[in-house]
Each structure stands twice: as structure tokens, then as C-alpha cells.
Amino acid sequence: MNKPRNSHGLWNSGLLPCIALSLFLVSGCATSEPARQARPFNKIDPYENVNREIYKFNDMVDDYIAGPISDAYRYITPKFVQTGVANAFANIKNINVVFNDLLQAKFVQGAEDTGRFAINSTVGLAGLFDVAKSMSLEQHQEDFDQTLAVWGVAKGPYLVVPFLGPSTVRGIPGAAFDTAVNPTSYVATPFQALSMLNARANAEGALRFIDEAALDPYVFTRESFLQWRDNLATDGKSNANTALDEEGLDADLADATSGAATAKGGFLTMDKFGFGKVSNTFVLVKDSFDQTTLAFEQANSKLDRLKFDHSKLLMLPTHYKVH
């Protein structure tokens, strides 16, 4: 007699991913979208048609599953408990922040973030209270995707990942690394579920804002996500957005149009469900992993050079050191 499989087994057997994939493809087929063929090619989002289907699928999952659970959590849980849970997970994430501080050679910030983690883990009762904030230790936001950006890895095309939402090709190895470094990934399933619930509950304000303000929520989410990530990767120093004025925007537009002509030449022929594009995406993600490995190697050689220069510096006469 066949025993019913648990969900983990189903996922391993590949059945659940198939069901999930067919669900979003079916939802994509069922939706009539007359203007699809007329949509102009977008350099940053070449997989827009597929991305839109995944976005719709994620939206459906949020409407029927994640949203209601999050609403129930926010309704039954006192505010101070929600804050405590959010603080605790943010505190654990600081291990990842410190790691990325060091990889980006932000040593002072790394020391501050280590202090932040130490204070909140002890005085802040395992991170439930954000004591460090009252000591003017600001919460920094660093992750491996930003580290890769600092190392010069291009972000690649925009992607919407099933269940997880907006990303870029560079964001995939970034997220894989961050998941591996975050201790939450290794704890019992209920804690992981609570972590996801906390993340969804914290996103409530942003999701409501998109609902209220966006004419095309897909485009609105994409643009705000990409701008927000660029701003984080450059620590707010990017002048790409501050340089935008009338002429700048027109120049951007002209640039985007001229870029489209060359990009179209090498582009895969679109089949009905965009499988070609999906497989092309996997190739790009693989490329991004390769670039990540290369970036690691380059960073390593830079560190070696740094050590070498340092030793040379020690051998220099004292008056050189002053300069």
C-alpha cells in the first residue's frame, strides 16, 4: 500500500514544483491580454511576459494564502510581540550584515554592526529589544547582492521569482549566499515559518502603498525595486536618479530605444509560454554564479596584493610612511 507522501517528499519528487509551474502557466493562459504582443522591448526586463505571469501567480498566492495569514497574525498578536519578533529576526540578520560589511571592506561599519549585534543579543534579551538604536547605532542594510555590486558584478535582467518576488539575475546567487549565512535557515520549521510571516507582515505598508498608487502594479513594483536596490548598493551615493531631469529622461529614453535594436538581434524566439526565455534565464543565472566566482577570485587576489603592499610598506623608510 502506498503511504501518502509528506510535502517535503512531494517537493523532492518534483511533483509540487510541477503543480506550481502548471498553476501559473494555466493562470497565464486563462488571462486574456490583447496588448501583450504590442509590448515594447525593455532592456532591463527582457522577460517581461514571463515575469508578469509569475507576478500574477505570486499576487494570487498573496491574496489567498500569505495575505490572510499575515492579517490574522497582525490581528491576534499584540503590537509589542510583533515588534519583538521583528527585532529578533533583524538582530539575527546582523550576522549577515557584518559578514557583508567585511566583504565590502567597510571595517568601521562592520565594527559598529558587531557592537549592535552584541548589545541587542545581551542587553536586548536575545534581540527582542532594539537597545542599540537608543545608543545611536543605526541599523545598516547589507547583503550579498550589494557585495556583488560593489565587486563590479552587473545586476543583469530583472526577474520575478515564484513565491519570493522581485529580484535580478545577480540577486539569485546573492540570495543563495545570504540564506546559507543566515542562522534562521538552519533552525526548526516553525521558526522559519515565523520568519516568513514576519517578513510579510512588515511588507504590509509597502504593499498597500503599491495598491493605492500604482496604475500598473507590476511596472511600479519593478521600478521601485530596481531603484531601491541601486540606492542600497551605492549607499545612497548613486546620482543616477538625482541627475534625472527633463533632458536626462529624454536622453535615457533615446538610449533605451537605441539599445533595444541591438538586443533584439540576439534574442531568443518567443514561444507561447516563454519556455525559451525561462531556460535562457537559467543560463544567465549560471553566468551570474560564474561571475560571482570570478569576483571572489579577484577579491582574493586584491587581498593578496594588499598583503604584499603592506609588507612592502613596512620595509620602506619611515619618511615615506608619513605620506
Add this chain to the structure above:
Amino acid sequence: MILKKLKPITALLLVLLSMMGGLAHAEAALSAREVVDKFQGQLLAVMKSGKQLGFAGRYDKLYDAVATSHDLTKIARIVIGKEWEKLTEAQQKNLTDVFSKLSVASYAHNFKDYSGEAFTIDSEDNTTRGGVIVHAHLSIPGDKDVKFDYMLKDNGDSWRIINIIADGVSDLALKRSDYTAVLQNEGFDALMAKINDKISNYSKQE
């Protein structure tokens, strides 16, 4: 005789007119920083009495504040981008009107109450294309500051806000992608309907 009697009145009128001209000139002479400062002050004042005013009250009070500090026509034109040229004059006018209403409605909806917030202007920069960027931040008690960078251009009479960048996210660039996507994919009528829906949704809330 009549002319003689009129002379002092005419002179008085002239003086009054010149004073009014002087006032208008003083208004025009506001620097980019002062335009932002004045607007932020008006916004805070509306927030402080936001609950009593309700949506309609906040909308009325903010309409002039937004219209005199922002270059709404220019913003609408930039947001629509190259599609602007393809619209008829009547469509351009309709679009500018509903766009202005949506901008004010969005302010009236998102700045509805006051809990100790404060705006501070930090610095200003000149852009290479003759504009000014005023860097400011909004302090929210118990929350992280929000950085606001206002981009202003001189429209000939006064400095006007043409873009606001909040924590690195440009409102102008965001709207341009959003509006042009709807315009290209669904057409002008759908765009107008969606904007009117948004205004109506904002106005239904308190």
C-alpha cells in the same frame, strides 16, 4: 477740474500697483530652498490639522500649495515622455488636469495626520543643467528618517519642484515607467480611467 481731482487718485493707484508689482516680484524672488521650505511648512500645517480637515479639507488647502510650488504641467509632460507629442492638445490638457488632481489627492491621502514629524533642509546643489537639488529629510519619531531630495527648475517666473526623490526612489522616473506602460499597452482612455479611479479611491478614504 475733474482731471485735477483724478491725478492724486491715479498717483495713489500707481503707487498701489507698483507695490503689488513689488510683492509679486518678492514672491518670484523666492530661492529654490525657500520654495521647498514654504511647501514643507504648508504640508506640516495641513498634517497638524489633518484629522479635523478630512480628505476634502486637506485637498483644498493643499491644492494651491502644490500648484504654486510644483511645475505640474512640466511634470505631466516628462511623465508621459515621447508619447506626449502623439496626444492631441485636448488630451494633453485633460491629462495635465487629472494628473494635477491626482498629485494633490496623493499628498492629501499620504500626509493625513501628525505625530511629531519634522522636515529639515540639509543642503543644496546646483545641477549641470541649471537646476537645483535641495536635500532634506523628514524625521519621524520612533522611526528611521526619510531622505527627500527635491529637484527644482526655474520656469521663468519662479523656482518649481519637478521631482522628489525619497530614499533614492525617484517619483518622476517611477511615474514615467508606470504611466508610459499603461499608455503604450492600454491606450489614453485606459490611462485616464485609471487615474480617475485612483483619485476616487483616495477621496473615499478619510
